[in-house]
Each structure stands twice: as structure tokens, then as C-alpha cells.
Amino acid sequence: MSLIATDLASASLEAFNEPGEVKRGLPPEAYTGEAFWAEEKARLFPNNWVLVGFAHEMANAGDAMPVNVGDSPVLLVRNRDNQINAFHNVCRHRCLKLVDEPMNVGRMLKCPYHAWAYGLDGELRTTPYFGGDDPKSVPEGFDAKEHGLTPVRCEVWYDWIFVNISGDAQPFEDFIAPVKNRLQGMDFDQAKLVGVIDLGVVDTNWKFLMENFIEPYHVQFVHASTTDQPLVDHYIVDDGHCQGSAVDLDDSDEGGDGSGNTLAVSSRYLTLFPNFVFGRYFPDQMGVHLNVPLGPDKTLQRRAIYMTDGTELDAEAAEKLKKLWVDVHIEDHEMCIRLQEGRKSQVAQTGGVLSPHWERSVRNFQEQVVSALSE
Numbered sequence: 442m443s444l445i446a447t448d449l450a451s452a453s454l455e456a457f458n459e460p461g462e463v464k465r466g467l468p469p470e471a472y473t474g475e476a477f478w479a480e481e482k483a484r485l486f487p488n489n490w491v492l493v494g495f496a497h498e499m500a501n502a503g504d505a506m507p508v509n510v511g512d513s514p515v516l517l518v519r520n521r522d523n524q525i526n527a528f529h530n531v532c533r534h535r536c537l538k539l540v541d542e543p544m545n546v547g548r549m550l551k552c553p554y555h556a557w558a559y560g561l562d563g564e565l566r567t568t569p570y571f572g573g574d575d576p577k578s579v580p581e582g583f584d585a586k587e588h589g590l591t592p593v594r595c596e597v598w599y600d601w602i603f604v605n606i607s608g609d610a611q612p613f614e615d616f617i618a619p620v621k622n623r624l625q626g627m628d629f630d631q632a633k634l635v636g637v638i639d640l641g642v643v644d645t646n647w648k649f650l651m652e653n654f655i656e657p658y659h660v661q662f663v664h665a666s667t668t669d670q671p672l673v674d675h676y677i678v679d680d681g682h683c684q685g686s687a688v689d690l691d692d693s694d695e696g697g698d699g700s701g702n703t704l705a706v707s708s709r710y711l712t713l714f715p716n717f718v719f720g721r722y723f724p725d726q727m728g729v730h731l732n733v734p735l736g737p738d739k740t741l742q743r744r745a746i747y748m749t750d751g752t753e754l755d756a757e758a759a760e761k762l763k764k765l766w767v768d769v770h771i772e773d774h775e776m777c778i779r780l781q782e783g784r785k786s787q788v789a790q791t792g793g794v795l796s797p798h799w800e801r802s803v804r805n806f807q808e809q810v811v812s813a814l815s816e
């Protein structure tokens with residue numbers, strides 16, 4: 442049993458596992474500990490479908506984007522058939538990290554060290570001088586077919602690129618089904634990107650950003666200026682690896698004050714474990730957060746905003762919408778940074794307490810974290 446599974450099984454999870462109506466949250470090590478973070482990198486991220494990027498940011502054949510899953514360097518490449526594939530981002534010669542910044546590589550991925558070159562589908566094409574004086578020489582018994590880039594399981598759903606390093610995560614269709622099923626009737630092909638907001642590195646654990654999105658309890662208090670949606674309008678979405686909340690107003694085409702300045706509308710706040718965050722705001726908006734865990738207390742966050750009815754916003758309207766979302770995210774960041782800070786206190790040892798009603802979905806998310814590390 443690994444180190445953290447041992448920790449989780451003993452003292453640190455004692456409070457978390459206490460029976461009762463009001464449950465405790467995860468212990469502070471889950472948000473601050475290097476050992477816990479190491480286990481997440483070793484098992485939680487590799488074993489699941491992790492959101493790693495937006496397909497529109499690599500629109501052309503030959504576009505290559507390096508991403509990390511935990512510590513593992515992964516390369517996304519768009520091929521000549523317009524498909525995005527993923528590979529371990531490592532040259533098969535001496536295991537150099539092949540691509541270190543987003544670029545268009547043309548027809549070939551060429552390693553800068555000894556010029557081994559790979560096709561866009563990962564096959565090894567040239568290994569100059571590998572066998573000796575002749576640029577085409579190949580050592581006896583060396584079969585280039587066995588030294589192509591190592592593929593990583595990759596799926597693109599609408600604009601969202603997911604990878605599963607272990608290859609063992611559930612079928613992708615099953616993974617996205619809980620979100621897809623709640624968006625019946627939505628024509629994703631019609632949706633139009635408004636833009637991506639770079640929210641920078643937030644000094645908080647990735648799980649706090651997820652938990653914050655999952656629960657509606659804070660919304661009326663933290664986002665008082667951006668929404669006047671009463672808490673009691675929300676209901677909890679609890680569907681296995683899909684956790685979140687939703688609001689159904691009487692007429693889903695209505696909502697807001699017409700100014701576009703508030704988020705008081707029918708909505709769906711859905712997550713897929715571990716890091717997919719999807720918001721649907723009726724009648725015409727959706728957004729996806731890309732939370733990239735960088736360390737126990739650092740998470741890079743970006744948000745893509747889309748108009749679901751295909752409307753192309755003019756520059757002023759797009760800026761206004763982005764500004765609204767930046768404000769909302771900053772309000773959330775302030776809380777998540779303070780959740781992180783609070784973990785330094787001995788009072789946080791027992792994890793705080795969760796509303797059995799409004800934070801049931803947070804608890805479910807936390808149980809999935811434990812189970813992903815205990816498997």
C-alpha cells in the first residue's frame with residue numbers, strides 16, 4: 442500500500458470517515474502535503490480523463506501543444522486528417538522532451554538534439570547517422586516501427602481535449618454521458634467561441650477550485666454583485682463522477698435583468714471528476730474552466746466562453762462579458778486562497794464541516810479523491 446493510502450487509512454482520515462449527518466472535509470494534507478500531491482500525480486491524474494486544452498487553440502495541421510498531466514509531459518498534435526492525437530512528449534532516442542512550447546511543426550516533429558524526426562501520427566521517419574557514417578544507416582536489428590512516439594489515449598469533445606495516460610479510465614462516452622444527458626437538445630456545432638480568459642496562477646489547491654464550483658452555497662454571499670439568484674432556487678446534481686448544481690427558472694428563455702450584467706438565470710454547474718468544469722447559463726451561454734494543477738498550492742486557471750446560439754458578439758459586448766467573468770472568478774479565487782491559508786491552522790486538522798444539503802456534492806467529490814488514491 443502506498444504512503445498516502447496508508448495515511449488516508451489511519452489518523453488523517455479518521456475525522457473524514459466519522460459517521461453522522463454532518464460530515465468532515467478532507468484533512469489539510471490533502472491540500473498542502475507534498476506526499477499527497479505526489480500520489481495525485483502518480484495515480485489520480487494518470488488514471489482518469491483529464492481536461493488538458495481547447496481544440497480551437499490548435500486549429501491547423503501540424504499544430505503541436507505540450508501539456509502536463511501531473512508531471513508527465515504530453516504532446517497534442519493535429520494531423521493532416523484534422524484529428525488531434527496525444528503522445529508522450531518524449532523523443533524515443535534519448536528521451537528528451539520533444540516539444541517545449543506551442544508551435545506548428547509542419548509535416549514533421551523533429552527532435553532538436555540529434556534530428557530524429559517523426560510524422561504527425563507519431564511514426565519514426567528518420568534517424569540520421571544512427572548506424573554510422575552513412576546518414577541513412579541504421580544499426581542491425583533496429584526497427585524504426587518500434588520506436589515511434591508513444592501514444593496516449595486522447596478524445597476531443599466539442600472544443601475540449603481530454604487525455605487518459607493509463608489507458609484504463611472508463612470509455613470516454615460513459616465519462617461525458619452525465620453532462621451530455623443534461624444538455625439534451627443542445628447543438629454544440631452551433632456554439633461560437635467568445636474568447637478564452639487567462640486567469641493566471643491561483644495560490645490554491647486545484648481541489649478547492651473544483652469544490653467551489655460544485656457547491657451553490659457560497660454564490661449568494663460571494664457573488665452578491667453578479668447574481669441575485671437565491672440559494673433555494675438551486676438543487677444539487679449528484680450523479681457518480683458528475684457533481685454540481687443547477688437552477689431551473691419557470692421559463693428557461695428568461696432570466697437576468699436583460700442587461701447581461703448578472704448571472705441570475707437558469708443554469709447548470711456541472712463537473713466531471715477530476716477536473717472538467719462546465720457551466721451552462723440559459724439562454725445562450727456556456728463556459729468551461731481549464732484548471733491545471735501545478736503544485737499542492739498552485740493552480741493555473743483559464744476559462745473559455747461560448748455563445749450557444751452562434752451569436753457573434755461585437756468587441757465591446759465580448760469585453761463586457763469577459764469582464765463579468767473575470768470579476769466572478771476573482772471573487773472565487775479570494776475564497777479559495779483563504780481556504781488554502783486556513784489549512785495552516787491546527788483548527789483545520791479535522792477538515793471543517795460540510796452542509797449535508799448544499800455541500801453533499803462536495804463530499805462526493807472528496808470521496809472520489811480518496812477512492813482514486815486508495816485503488
Ligand code: FES
Nearest residue numbers: 532534535552555
Ligand atoms: S534525443 Fe532526440 S534525437 Fe537524440
Ligand SMILES: [Fe+2]
Nearest residue numbers: 653660663773
Ligand atoms: Fe463562485
